[in-house]
Amino acid sequence: MVVLSGIQPTGRLHIGNYFGAIRQYIELQDRPDHQCYYFLANYHALTTIHDGAALRQQTLDAATDLLALGLDPTKALLFRQSDVPEVCELAWILSCHTPMGLLERCHAYKDKVAQGLPADHGLFAYPVLMAADIVIYNANLVPVGQDQKQHVEVTQDLAQRLNHRYGEVLTVPEPYIVESTAVVPGVDGRKMSKSYDNTIGMFEPENVVKKKIMGIVTDSTPVEAPKDPENNTVYQLYKLFATPEQAAAMRDSFLAGGTGYGEYKKQLLAAFLEYFGPARERRTRYEADMSYVQDVLAEGARQARAVARETLDRVRAAVGI
């Protein structure tokens, strides 16, 4: 079983990304008979980032984050999308089999146009490149968030078209929808998202995390009054880090009243630091020697590229190139 997913290095990863997606991707590496391919989708990020130094740095940062969070290069491949340029050639071949209507229906492009914003060809063609990413490694299973399901369906459609036309040249993938148990709330209570500037990053300096946690928006229930844990961001975040017993204890304390939000925020900070402590330490070590991260990416690309080359050769032969 080949598992594949791409992550766009468009900003530092936050705890919404981790609990909503990355944790589940990383867990798949431990399943027997699952070969996982994870890559930094820097060609895709180029649809939004037009600053060379920033894109280069963010790509390395995201790779370092993933390794620190537990992606194990002895179990899964990690590489930069652009280190396998064969994917662009395959994208072209797929493009020549892609009806315009299929792409016009895709939401990333459609939403932008609906908002009256200018869209470029990269954004329009984005799902074709994503399809090439998936089929070039013969992926069976593509773990993604709900928002990417449509793109995996486009991939299925294109793979089927080519198989129909040329014989069985491509593997048709299945989406594996990562059910995030809940939407992780940001410090302002809305969905945590880099576009709302309400994120807490796993690897931010302790003083920054402390400031953000202490600044979480809460209601004005007096200290002595009982409080509602279900609609409270501090409790919702604490639950993600705490053991079930710790979460139950905070919940009971909310319902009993008598403790102020400041105290709960301190507990949240302690739980955050404990939960991500080992990952934060690992990241500090990698930062001191980025050659480890570079080596992992190079080896991942070397292995991934060999598979990509075989698929591309097969498709080239089939289409007559």
Ligand code: ADP
């Ligand atoms: P952002 O909203 O910060 O731009 P992305 O859209 O890049 O994040 O998210 C990448 C993946 O992380 C998504 O497919 C989604 O599954 C997950 N994710 C992002 N934010 C959250 C959140 N607040 N709660 C749960 N999952 C999230």
Ligand code: TRP
């Ligand atoms: N488009 C995906 C996102 O924005 C990233 C991505 C690129 C991807 N290529 C992929 C995901 C292939 C899964 C498979 O999140």
